[in-house]
Each structure stands twice: as structure tokens, then as C-alpha cells.
Amino acid sequence: MFSKISLGVYYPGKSLFHRLQARTKLLIMVWLAVVVAIANGREWHFAPYIVVVALLLLAIVLSGIPLRVLWQRLWLLLLLTLIGIPPAIFFSNVGTTLLAMYGPWHVPYGTLRLTILIASILPLTYLLLSLLRAAWARALRRRIWFRSSRLLVLLLTIIALLFLWLTRHAPAGGLQPIGPIVLTYDGVWYTMAFFVAFLTLYTFSLLLTMTTSPIALIEGMTLLMTPLRWLKLPVDDFALMTLIALRFVPTLLEEAEQLVKAQTARGADLTQGTLRERLQSMTMLFVPFMQATFRRAAELATALEARGYQSEQRQTLLHEKTIRWPDFVVVVVVVGTTLGALVFQG
Amino acid sequence: MIEPIIITRHLTHIYAPGPQQKVALNDITLEIERGSCTAIIGVTGSGKSTLVQHFNCLLRPTSGRVIVNGLDTGAAGVDLQTLRRHVGMLFQFPEMQLFERTVFADVAFAPRRQKVERREVRRRVFHALDMVGLPHEQFAARSPFELSGGQMRRVALAGVLAMSPSILILDEPTSGLDADAREEFYYYLQRIKEEQGVTIVLVSHDMAEVAALADWLCVLHQGQLVMQGPPRHIFAHGDQLRKWGLAAPPLSELLALLRQQGMAIPAETLTLDEAFALLRLKLKDRIV
Numbered sequence: 001m002f003s004k005i006s007l008g009v010y011y012p013g014k015s016l017f018h019r020l021q022a023r024t025k026l027l028i029m030v031w032l033a034v035v036v037a038i039a040n041g042r043e044w045h046f047a048p049y050i051v052v053v054a055l056l057l058l059a060i061v062l063s064g065i066p067l068r069v070l071w072q073r074l075w076l077l078l079l080l081t082l083i084g085i086p087p088a089i090f091f092s093n094v095g096t097t098l099l100a101m102y103g104p105w106h107v108p109y110g111t112l113r114l115t116i117l118i119a120s121i122l123p124l125t126y127l128l129l130s131l132l133r134a135a136w137a138r139a140l141r142r143r144i145w146f147r148s149s150r151l152l153v154l155l156l157t158i159i160a161l162l163f164l165w166l167t168r169h170a171p172a173g174g175l176q177p178i179g180p181i182v183l184t185y186d187g188v189w190y191t192m193a194f195f196v197a198f199l200t201l202y203t204f205s206l207l208l209t210m211t212t213s214p215i216a217l218i219e220g221m222t223l224l225m226t227p228l229r230w231l232k233l234p235v236d237d238f239a240l241m242t243l244i245a246l247r248f249v250p251t252l253l254e255e256a257e258q259l260v261k262a263q264t265a266r267g268a269d270l271t272q273g274t275l276r277e278r279l280q281s282m283t284m285l286f287v288p289f290m291q292a293t294f295r296r297a298a299e300l301a302t303a304l305e306a307r308g309y310q311s312e313q314r315q316t317l318l319h320e321k322t323i324r325w326p327d328f329v330v331v332v333v334v335v336g337t338t339l340g341a342l343v344f345q346g
Numbered sequence: 347m348i349e350p351i352i353i354t355r356h357l358t359h360i361y362a363p364g365p366q367q368k369v370a371l372n373d374i375t376l377e378i379e380r381g382s383c384t385a386i387i388g389v390t391g392s393g394k395s396t397l398v399q400h401f402n403c404l405l406r407p408t409s410g411r412v413i414v415n416g417l418d419t420g421a422a423g424v425d426l427q428t429l430r431r432h433v434g435m436l437f438q439f440p441e442m443q444l445f446e447r448t449v450f451a452d453v454a455f456a457p458r459r460q461k462v463e464r465r466e467v468r469r470r471v472f473h474a475l476d477m478v479g480l481p482h483e484q485f486a487a488r489s490p491f492e493l494s495g496g497q498m499r500r501v502a503l504a505g506v507l508a509m510s511p512s513i514l515i516l517d518e519p520t521s522g523l524d525a526d527a528r529e530e531f532y533y534y535l536q537r538i539k540e541e542q543g544v545t546i547v548l549v550s551h552d553m554a555e556v557a558a559l560a561d562w563l564c565v566l567h568q569g570q571l572v573m574q575g576p577p578r579h580i581f582a583h584g585d586q587l588r589k590w591g592l593a594a595p596p597l598s599e600l601l602a603l604l605r606q607q608g609m610a611i612p613a614e615t616l617t618l619d620e621a622f623a624l625l626r627l628k629l630k631d632r633i634v
Contacts, residue, residue, distance in 0.1 A: 258437065262442070284443075288443055
């Protein structure tokens with residue numbers, strides 16, 4: 001069950017993107033975030049966004065990661081953002097310049113009530129299905145989607161009933177205004193800017209973690225944080241902590257999976273039983289899991305000390321090497337194009 | 347002919363189907379008899395744990411069938427709760443799964459979940475604790491976390507026994523225990539086998555350990571069932587076992603060496619007593 005969780009795990013390869021130094025990629029990402037933030041302030045200047053998206057597409061091509069693999073990790077987020085776009089566009093009342101306006105519509109209460117009544121019949125039959133004792137109804141109940149959607153359906157029914165009850169005194173001929181739905185220039189621009197920025201930065205960070213091994217990534221971060229050493233901040237300790245945290249994600253996932261299996265074998269099924277039983281099933285996962293994690297951390301600390309690890313001294317790096325010409329070329333191209341797009345007056 | 351309690355037919359399991367697939371089990375067909383004690387032997391990564399996880403439907407076969415207690419686990423709408431009630435399973439390092447404040451509550455978890463009546467829960471927990479050599483007067487009220495490693499493991503075993511399963515699956519039950527705790531664990535397991543009449547399936551990589559308990563061995567190698575039979579028969583093939591990264595018990599190895607030196611020792615000698623009797627006979631011959 002946990003194998004389906006993707007954490008942007010390293011995808012080995014030898015592409016140009018793989019060969020770039022981690023700090024180059026990190027710097028580019030920070031730079032892109034800055035560019036996108038600046039571009040946000042200038043309305044209806046699409047040039048910086050087009051350039052950033054183009055750079056991202058180029059990066060995807062250069063990284064040599066199959067689109068299918070990338071898609072697997074993107075689709076859920078993409079879907080969620082797409083669902084989020086309409087409410088963000090229609091209900092954000094920023095700015096005054098109107099782009100379009102729909103409504104308001106005046107609907108008689110009678111029609112409205114009829115619509116809601118018809119619409120609530122469906123969830124009601126659905127709920128009644130879950131009470132039936134017939135064999136086929138019971139087989140249907142065992143489906144996971146049926147059980148998980150029950151709460152939502154119940155909520156919908158309650159809302160419908162509430163509406164009917166609250167409007168019981170209104171005359172059937174009375175008009176209920178709906179809307180208006182307002183579309184402003186500012187609203188459209190900010191929504192677009194936000195979602196493009198969000199998606200590109202997310203995809204880019206995904207590319208970064210997929211083309212850089214965790215160790216190289218941490219080393220790159222350590223190098224970038226070198227100035228903080230002058231402030232007597234424990235940069236190396238931070239690097240080691242992050243590295244260990246990353247390293248143990250798969251191990252802990254495996255352990256958790258094993259634990260889930262062990263407790264399931266004892267009858268603690270998270271997907272079945274009353275609410276109280278499910279909560280209890282959660283504790284029987286968390287208590288042993290926390291215990292195991294703490295024990296592992298203590299053992300790891302002992303092991304580090306036994307091997308003579310000292311946090312006072314400066315560590316040498318295994319993966320990060322000197323910056324070579326591809327890094328320079330990439331930085332120059334990225335900074336050049338984005339700066340050009342920012343300055344460009346369309 | 348006793349009817350088998352677990353049957354697998356051409357069982358194949360593939361992890362992560364696709365380009366990077368890993369075949370964990372390859373066409374396994376075996377039968378486990380009711381009331382027997384079967385050991386599944388193989389080196390790390392040979393697929394033993396994967397195999398036994400099919401027996402209580404924690405994993406489902408990629409292809410092939412698994413029939414447990416007359417129930418086809420691949421069939422649609424199979425009642426997993428009932429199946430898992432019949433098949434108790436103890437994982438590696440089972441002391442990790444303890445979570446309650448007292449030993450009693452932890453052992454009582456499974457029967458309480460099964461809506462067993464209160465007095466019956468009490469009876470079952472006490473019986474299970476006594477069964478694994480943790481007298482309930484002494485241990486029931488204690489915290490499981492203050493016990494020793496071997497005792498914690500036996501609490502976990504009691505937790506499975508309290509479900510009163512008809513099949514008991516143990517995945518490397520003694521790994522990480524010292525010799526004494528290990529011997530103790532097997533002593534109580536033997537007792538459970540004799541008194542409860544449950545079918546036991548043991549997973550191990552150590553043959554010497556299971557030799558005394560198991561009456562049937564299945565050897566797995568890279569996901570394939572390469573050999574099965576009674577221990578006597580398996581241990582007689584020391585050379586082959588070594589090829590699979592396994593070792594016959596020391597006694598069988600010693601007898602094999604003696605055989606190589608030219609002593610006429612039957613290949614089926616298994617226990618220390620048998621070997622002793624045989625050697626004494628030989629010595630008498632020499633003296634006379």
C-alpha cells in the first residue's frame with residue numbers, strides 16, 4: 001500500500017540534467033521562483049511566464065525522464081489545481097476592471113425546490129441501498145468507494161433537507177437571486193499567475209529530486225549554505241540531519257508496511273470496524289512505530305559516535321565537484337532568457 | 347489420506363509488475379497437511395515470507411490459486427476477517443507490534459476485536475499466556491515493555507494464540523534471540539503443537555533449528571520450490587543444500603563426512619540417538 005506513495009525519488013540516468021551540479025540546479029530553482037514572483041506584479045505581461053514554461057519543457061526533455069513516469073507523479077496535483085481554478089477565478093473579487101459578468105439570475109422558489117428535491121432523491125436511494133439486507137446490496141457495500149463516499153452523500157442530503165426546511169415559508173412564486181458571477185481582469189491574471197508559478201516550481205522541484213541523488217542534493221545545499229558558517233551556524237550538522245532523514249524515508253516506510261501487515265493479521269483492519277475501533281487501530285500503529293523510530297535514532301547516534309563522527313570539524317564532500325562549463329552555460333541561458341523576458345516590453 | 351489445509355496451485359507473485367518487475371514466487375504448487383508442522387526454508391530473498399503472506403491473504407497471487415481451509419483466497423467477496431481469524435500469523439520481530447499498557451490488554455486485543463464474550467476473552471488470554479510459559483498471575487498486569495526480548499516475543503505469540511487459530515504461521519520467530527531464549531521459544535511451540543493440535547508453518551533459514559520440530563520441509567530458492575519432503579530425506583542431500591546457500595544440521599554434515607570416509611551409514615539417519623546407536627553397533631563390530 002505504501003509503494004504507491006511517490007516522494008520524487010531519484011531516477012538514475014546520465015542526461016545533461018543529471019550531470020549538472022546540484023547547486024546549479026538549486027540556484028536555478030531559486031532564481032525561477034524570484035522571476036515568477038517579480039513577473040506576478042506586472043499584469044498582462046505573459047513573456048516571463050512563457051519563457052519559464054519553455055525552460056521547464058526544455059528541462060524535461062533534457063532530463064531524459066520518460067513522460068509517463070513524470071505524469072504518474074504529477075497527475076494528482078494537476079487534477080487538484082484544475083479543480084481549484086474555477087472557484088479561484090469566479091469568486092476572487094480583486095480589482096475593478098470587469099472582464100465579464102454573468103447573472104444575476106432570478107429563480108422562482110418553486111423551481112428551485114423541485115430541482116433540489118429531485119437532486120436529493122439520488123443520494124437518498126444511495127443511502128437506502130446501504131440499509132438493505134439483500135445479498136447484492138451487501139456485496140456493493142463491501143466496495144471501498146461505496147463506503148468512503150457514504151459520508152459525502154449523507155452531507156449532501158442534510159444540506160438539501162436544511163434548505164427545504166429553511167425556505168418552507170417562502171412563497172412558491174418568490175424570486176431567489178443567484179449570482180452574479182463576476183470575472184475581473186485582476187482575478188484572471190492572479191489566478192493564472194499563481195497556478196503557473198505553482199505548477200512550474202513544483203514540476204521543477206520534482207525534476208530536481210528525480211535527477212539528483214539525495215546525497216548530492218544535500219551536499220549542494222551545504223555548499224550553498226557555506227556563508228552561514230561565518231555566523232557560527234552548524235551547517236554540517238544540518239546537512240547530516242537532512243541526509244539521514246532522507247535516507248530513512250524508504251526504510252521507515254518499509255517498516256510501517258510490515259507493521260500494518262502484522263497488526264492486520266491480528267485483526268486491526270484500518271478499513272473496517274466502528275470509529276472507535278479504527279482509532280484504536282491507529283494507536284496500535286503509532287505507538288510501536290514511534291518506539292521503533294526512536295530506538296533506531298538512538299542506535300544510529302551510537303553507531304555514528306563509534307565510527308568517530310565529530311560534528312566540530314568540516315566534512316569533505318563525496319559528490320559535489322568543481323563547476324564546469326555545462327553549469328555555466330545553463331546558468332547563463334536561464335538568467336539571460338528570463339531577464340530578457342522580464343525587461344521585454346510587449 | 348488427510349485432507350490438506352493449505353493448497354497452492356501454480357502460485358506466482360510478482361512485485362511491481364511492469365518494466366522493473368521482480369518475480370518473488372514462481373509457479374509454486376504445494377500442500378500442507380492439517381495438523382502438521384511444515385517448515386519453509388530458504389536464504390534471504392528466496393521468497394519465503396512472500397509465500398506465507400499469501401496464506402492469510404495479506405498478499406494476493408499475481409496468478410495461480412491459494413486455498414486455505416477450503417476457502418479460495420482469490421475468489422471475489424471472500425471474507426478476510428473470517429479467514430484471518432483461522433490463520434494466526436507472527437511476523438519477524440513480533441515484539442515490535444506490542445502497544446498496549448498491559449500484557450493482558452495486548453493479548454486480549456484480537457479476541458476483543460472478534461467480539462468474543464468478556465469471560466471467554468479472559469479465559470483465552472490466561473490460557474494463551476500459560477501456554478507460552480508466562481504464568482498469568484505473574485505477567486498479566488505488567489507492561490509488555492518492561493519484559494525481556496524473549497518474553498516480549500512470547501507475549502506476541504500469546505496474542506496470536508488468543509485468536510485460537512487453526513493455522514499458526516511463524517516468520518523467523520527466533521531471529522535475534524540468544525540460544526537460551528530460542529530453545530525456550532521452541533519448547534513452548536512444541537507444547538502448543540501437541541496440546542492445541544494446530545497446523546504450524548515455520549519460516550526459517552536455519553535447518554538445524556527447525557529439524558526437531560518440523561515433520562515436512564519445503565526448500566525455496568529464488569522464488570522456486572526446489573525440494574520438499576520429510577527432514578530425513580532433505581538432510582540427506584547436503585551437497586545440493588549447500589548449492590542453495592543452506593546447510594544441513596551439523597549432525598547430518600558429520601555423518602555425511604563419515605560416509606565419505608567409507609563408513610556405511612544409512613542416508614536417512616536423523617537424530618542424535620539414532621546416530622549414537624548406529625556408531626555403538628559399529629564399534630562393537632570393530633572390537634569383536
